[in-house]
Amino acid sequence: MAQRQSFQIGTGLFILLGFAALAYLATQTTSVANYSQGDSYMIKARFTNVGQLKLRAPVKIAGVRVGSVAGVVLEPERLDALVTLSIDKRYDKIPDDSAAAVFTSGLLGDQYVALQPGGSPDVFKNGDEVVLTQSSMQLEELIGKYLVGQGDSKPPAGKGDDAKPAAKP
């Protein structure tokens, strides 16, 4: 009987270990880990093209993750992409004239939203919209333009050059 009991305890431990491993894999090594741990607030940004930007992609300032993409939808009237960014509460001092851009990590990596801090004394609050945005740079678009001699119209590194006011006041 005691022998049977030890089987049951051992089996319980084994199954528990399996679940622990699954929980570890699911929360620590996947995009679930990018869900903000604490409270967050939402800001919006419009882009003419978001490229391959996915849900839960990171939002970074100076390369440090401050939040994640909470939603990507097409706005039916203006036909541009409305991206909702979820920013951790502890980063509540982001100037409201900051610019948002969709970048690619490395040559082939995933895309993320980078915030370029501005100089305004006011800060983003829940529901605010980012005015200055820069769309994703499509590699094929760049190459195409370069080949037909129009490479100067959109310099690859020119941040903010084609930034446009996304919303008219």
Added chain:
Amino acid sequence: MSTARTSSRFTDALAQIGACGIFLFRIFAAVPRSLRYFKETIRQIWFVGAMSLTIIMTCGLFIGAVLGLQLYDVLSRFGSAAMSGTVVALALYRELGPVVTALLFAGRAGTSITAEVGLMRATDQIAAMEMMAVDPLAYVVAPRFLAGIVAMPALVCIFNALAILGAHVVCVSWLGLDNGTFWSNMTASVDVWTDVINGVWKSVAFGAVCTLIASFQGYTTAPTSEGVAYATTRTVVFSSIATLALDFVMTAFLM
């Protein structure tokens, strides 16, 4: 002459597959009755799952380490060494974890199931149960089948976790990849549902197939020493083939 032999071997194989399928249905029918012997299922999870932990954990660690090593080297040729962790994780969760674990499982637990059930057949223990009005399918086979279905996903998750650890040790501690880069690239690209959970589904299917083949071979073995030895060999061969074939089919459907 030779075509006749080939065709008879082909029909033999077909008959085997058919018998195995019927056996699966008989197991399904026996599962409700086997709930009476729930303790037996617990015991089998211990033998089939927990007893395979050592080999699974050791192999997981080494496979993760070698993947880290290889991918770091290959990816740094494209300047993407930072993606090493990501590629290791994706390769593991989607393919290597479930498949390698299933192959190891077939060798470790599958053979022991075949030998055990085959020996019970050879020494009339199965017949004795029938004579004691105990359904051997419900008492012997179904608990092992359920145990395989429960144990395999747990083993795969543990295998994957150890493999990630192995890759981390190699890439970060040894080759000097930045710790933050390793994890943040991984978390940015790996999705819970399409990668981790799909792998778990695969492992459930592999667990069912491996234990089905193992217990079928044991249950239908010729009741002699040679018969059991031959059945054990066939368990490994058929389980491996079935796992890889099923992997292809499931990948095609899950993608």
Added chain:
Amino acid sequence: MGYASRMTAPVAHNAEAASADPLIRIRGLSTVLNGKTIFDKVDLDIPRGGVTAVMGPSGTGKTTLMRHITGQLAPDAGEVWVDGRNVVTLDRAALFALREKIGYLFQNSALLTDYSVFENVAFPLRQHLRLPEVVLRNLVLTKLQAVGLRGAVDLMPHELSGGMMRRVALARAIVRDPMLIIYDEPFVGLDPIALNQIVKLIRTLSETLGITSILVAHELSAVRRVADHIYLLAGGKIAAYGTPEELERGDTPWTEQFFTGAADGPVPFQYPAPDYAVELGLAEARR
């Protein structure tokens, strides 16, 4: 063929005379396994109480007959009545209900390797009855005492000798007080002491508990001491039936060969083969 069928008629008559209400009544049993005729319209009765031995040359289907009686194997034709029910037509549940009343001692004991002696004997009880642990323990110990192995209660099967394993299996077979117990070759591979212990047990169980026993065996000397009646099977037929004394008189070629152990006779020394001379290529020369 004609000779064998002549033999069966008086035999069946004999069997019916032995008991008006036999526990087992087999009629017209025919079985073909792998193209080989095992039984050819066999009629057979086993009376209630006492020990009935089934003997015969190897491969005549003695074990197959037991498998028909317990419903493990369905015959190609015929009826197998056990305790008033036709086994052939029973569904699984009814068959299991019947088997609960039958003890079966397998040739190789068939103890469950994973369980101790105690758990092996307790197995049928645990599976079918919800007994308090104390009652179950007493029952198991009683049966183990009956086979003289109460001291081995905590051993594992692999720690037992062949004779002890068979006695444990016997304790397991009688633990639910069956109406019928089938001994399938219980004497094979035993030393004289263990053999005598089993002989004594079979006799004691039959006399004290009134269990009907069927004994499948070859060992004449042992069978002579326990059996009340003997069936001699040969060539898919019942070659002889009677008490040990009657059969020993050997008034048919079958019984004579079997009881004297002659190497050649109705059971040929030569396995059926094509003509020797033809196979050696001498037939042409001879012709």
